[in-house]
Amino acid sequence: MAELGWTGLLIPEEAAGLGLCLGEVAALHEEIGRASIREPLVVTALLAARAVALGHNDRLRTEKLPGIISGNLTATLAWLGESTGLDTTNVGPVAVRSDSGWQISGTARYVPLANSVDAYIVAARSSDGILLFFLDDLTHVSIDSAALSDGTSQGNLTFDGLTVPPESVIADPEHGSSLLDDLLDIARVAVSAELLGNMQQVLDMSLTYLRQREQFGRSIGSFQVLQHKAVDLYIQIELARTALWRAVETIEAGADPNARAMTVSAAKWRCSEAGLSVVQQGIQFHGAIGYTDEYDLSLYVHRTIVLATFLGNARAHRARYAKLFISSEGKS
Amino acid sequence: MAELGWTGLLIPEEAAGLGLCLGEVAALHEEIGRASIREPLVVTALLAARAVALGHNDRLRTEKLPGIISGNLTATLAWLGESTGLDTTNVGPVAVRSDSGWQISGTARYVPLANSVDAYIVAARSSDGILLFFLDDLTHVSIDSAALSDGTSQGNLTFDGLTVPPESVIADPEHGSSLLDDLLDIARVAVSAELLGNMQQVLDMSLTYLRQREQFGRSIGSFQVLQHKAVDLYIQIELARTALWRAVETIEAGADPNARAMTVSAAKWRCSEAGLSVVQQGIQFHGAIGYTDEYDLSLYVHRTIVLATFLGNARAHRARYAKLFISSEGKS
Amino acid sequence: MTEVDYNAMPDEEFRDMLRNFIEKECPASLRYQGRRVRWKEIKPWTLKLSKKGWLAPAWPVEHGGMGLDIEKMVAYHDIFDSAGVSRAPDMGIVMIGMLLIRFGSDAQKKYYLPRILACEDIWCQGYSEPGSGSDLASLRTKAILDGDHWVVNGQKIWTTVAQDATDIFMLVRTDPTAKKQEGISFLLARMDTPGITVRPIRTLGGEEEFCEVFFDDVRIPKENIVGNINEGWTMAKTLLGFERLTIGSPKFAMIAFGSLKELAREKGLFDDPVFVNDFIKLKMDIDDHVGTYRRYADALKHGGSLGPEMSILKIVSSELYQRVTELMLEVAGEQGPHLGPSNFGNASIDPLGYYFFSRPGTIYAGSNEIQRNILAKAVLEMPSQ
């Protein structure tokens, strides 16, 4: 992926990126989902590379961005604390000003690729606001990693009073929060698109199976109950496509952060929920073979489970949506 | 119904009642539901007559109970205030001690048969607790009545400083609350049973229709999708039967008010929800004819809507159940 | 009536024009109604629209319509739907008028179209028959040519507000020997023709929304046929196409949802997290349905066609509508089963009316079971048995 320059997806061309628009990014991720390509493009391109590209540190942008885009330097984003949630109030690590810059402590949880990258973008809370740091000396970071359903991993990073020089600040307390929210929401759109690709592929595989598989002397796709269940999945997928593209269009039209958050949460909620429904019913359509790890379907099952959770699952996004709805119009 | 002595359902035989056990009452109400008999037995027998029978006023029990049981004196229960809910904290009318007894003011809402009875059992809050009164002089009560889906009615009673003598007290502040809760919960069991009878009848009518009605040259009951939907209703009905009978058995085994409330709310919730599902799908099975008021199905549709709401709908009982669950074991 | 080129108007200006007119002229009693309003209630407002020349958005300008292109059509429906404006008995406009413009004889066009526009004629549709249901082509009402007249005998049912109609268009069997769809013709009749009897059918909601229409040796002029003899099925299919933007419209669900929101505010339900959770699930479904509806309409704009997508919209809109009214009935609490509107704080809402009125949506215009069969075959290419 990096070889194709895709890590520079949303990065302007003048900064060696691809300069794609969000719609193109979504379309690409839909294809990635369809093919079940297990590349961490969301993490490297939309979380890490975008952080450096949109951050206010020219030196890092000049020195590090080309490496990230070319794939020579892999990076991830670490931010989430003990109390999980979707917005920047849930940042885990804490930064305190020191003589030589900043001292970081605390834990960032559920960091994708935690133990297999060269550098971290770390978000940390300070008394002035949220900062983002670039960190490629990992000697004082302890990592506790866990394997995920789809073969990838995530881990908790613990910072034990690590000192970071001012030159490593990507975003200062004034801009950190809004940058982090932006990074996360854009990444959620791509994850939703990947889920959409996943579910389409699972439906297609299921339809093929239903047409071919025979029981009681007839193709099982001829049973009305299975037909209607397939139709209901198809409808779910159509609604998910709408939700995804509404998010894309809203953002491309320059929505404010609140409107962006609402439309992104709607999309991620819908796509996560529909994704899981589709794989669950996909397993049922396939019968016993659908429950094995030996059949291609399993790739999509595992991947959907991970994507449906990554950057907030349906339940978390529904809760965020509820909060935004109540504050924006529920009481009006 | 009164002629058959059924108004004395749960009243001991020595008090001229039938002396039935709750299981028998439930079985009777299931049959009433099946036949869609529009008699207000729950109101007259289980709310009004039981209030007088279980109250602490011997005079009223002697003078009024036989009349209620024989049907010569019709009565209902008035209790619910502005803030609707299922337990006695929601009693609307207020009673203040006066020289000549008690003075009642405030409103009791959604009183069944409000404008067609001879007497009211009125629950009212006082600074000492909840009292129940017997009231058959209605001259100072204003009634605002509304017609319901099934042709019955309910109304709001407003008491404007009505004076009631001490002889009309059925339950004093020490006993009023527990008696009222008991009356309501027992009545809810009977309503659940009536709902169960209703839904069984709707399923039976639907099955008959599915067998007979032909479309595209075949009986519509041969379509797998309709078959499976009918099966799902059948399962719902089986679960509702279980919920109802668990409530009956729990109460008959002498459960405390909390256990009674939980099991009754589970039954009323399940039966209300299943009842509405069954009539909704019943309409769908019947097609256009199911949407008319001219076909027998409509009797059950209207009745189920009223019963599903009466004494608390599924949502209200789920909320009560949640509260009881959390306080009893959720945190343990 | 001045001749305006609405298609040349900027979208927002066009929308504002309609929005302002509705706000000014359309009475509250015709907005956000959970029931089908009758002709006498809606006639004054309909005449106002007629006077403005805004009654027939899809008709060509030369026939007195607005001649809207698909983009403006979508906007037109969008504005009327969002404003919760009740639909008049508009089968003359959206169905038979459209069909006559395409297939009618010159005489038919000249006679009928102005009368429809002037609200002199109100049309109803004679399709369903007892026993035919979703299997429309099994209809049995027959028309036999006798000199200059067709003699019609039989019965129609589920004819929407036929008691208000002056005219009926219907499918009749003109060749009993032909196969199912092939012997059917498309006939027009005045409702006051001797031999036609109308019996209203009371619905669950207590409205007389449908009728039975009986035909007893009814003599109808020979020329009252649209298209050729025995080609009625083609006419019916064409008519179906005209409904493509209305049949799966989010209108009803949106109107009900507006009332649900009002009810929720009055009852303070937005403080209840469990209600909010249920409410936003519906909101998301409505948003995604509206979005999908617009996406499909966009495809039309760009020259695409709406085939089975119509089935998706029909399924989603009708089931969503029901779910909205089910939640409304439930959160109305003890007032849920009240007949007619009742007061919730400052609002007067009729949850039971909504609940009942949403029921037939999954049954009529091809039941949702039929729609799913269609999608399974036509889109998902599932095998027949």
Next chain:
Amino acid sequence: MTEVDYNAMPDEEFRDMLRNFIEKECPASLRYQGRRVRWKEIKPWTLKLSKKGWLAPAWPVEHGGMGLDIEKMVAYHDIFDSAGVSRAPDMGIVMIGMLLIRFGSDAQKKYYLPRILACEDIWCQGYSEPGSGSDLASLRTKAILDGDHWVVNGQKIWTTVAQDATDIFMLVRTDPTAKKQEGISFLLARMDTPGITVRPIRTLGGEEEFCEVFFDDVRIPKENIVGNINEGWTMAKTLLGFERLTIGSPKFAMIAFGSLKELAREKGLFDDPVFVNDFIKLKMDIDDHVGTYRRYADALKHGGSLGPEMSILKIVSSELYQRVTELMLEVAGEQGPHLGPSNFGNASIDPLGYYFFSRPGTIYAGSNEIQRNILAKAVLEMPSQ
């Protein structure tokens, strides 16, 4: 082993006896597990049960069972299920042992039953074949008599933990000319017979829960048939009857629900009204399923029989189990997709394991679609097409 008449014991005493034994002897690693445990893990505990004489509750006392009546059987299962005790590979006990007691030859009983009780033999079931699925009778593995042996060729699939088994009972086609169900016999074979190969199949959960079993000119002694030749289908149907109290048991859903509750407590989810609402919906469904299960079991006690009711229990229990695990996976949040148990406060729980392990319940033992077909025909008397 002392001879105790368990049926004469008061119900509570009987339950306490089992409960105490489980609390004392059954290791935590075998309780509330969201996966199928393998034989080597559960063997020590199973031997303890065997020693107590409590391994075979349904077997008659003369064969070394507990000889429980139906009331005590229900109590037995109830206690083991509520305690979340994992099930050993118990096909010897609950299936083939029961069948041999009823239909086995004296020699078969004498040889096999003691070995099963002593946990020397572990049985697996050879029913499904590639392509047969829910249509079991379409099986093609064939056995041809050659002197004193049946020569078996073919393939079985979805054979639960065949890699742990010493013996297999299976359905084979012994008369290829007969109609579907009629040419099938019921055969027993040692797994170490030359020509039998086992290939484990990895499930979504990463477990080797099922196997393929290949038969390549496998020679099986002629007398290893149960019942008569070509009457295997009757044997299979009898076996199905033995499962009547286990197939729709609330066990799995209850175990998963226990873990969900623990997880919810550790995460403080009972302070979240939306979660509580979802949780109590499941709780009510479980309560009502348990109640329905007991109600049907009661009917058995009073001499009734369980026919299609089994299908109801199977449908409800398997779908409920899935819903519980779906909620668990979701509220586990970011830890949901973790492979293997992870820590939630003080608890170690494996939501993903539960989620996967609950998947096949709606597929095996007659898919839920088949169960609904059965109910529609047998109970609701819906017409065939």
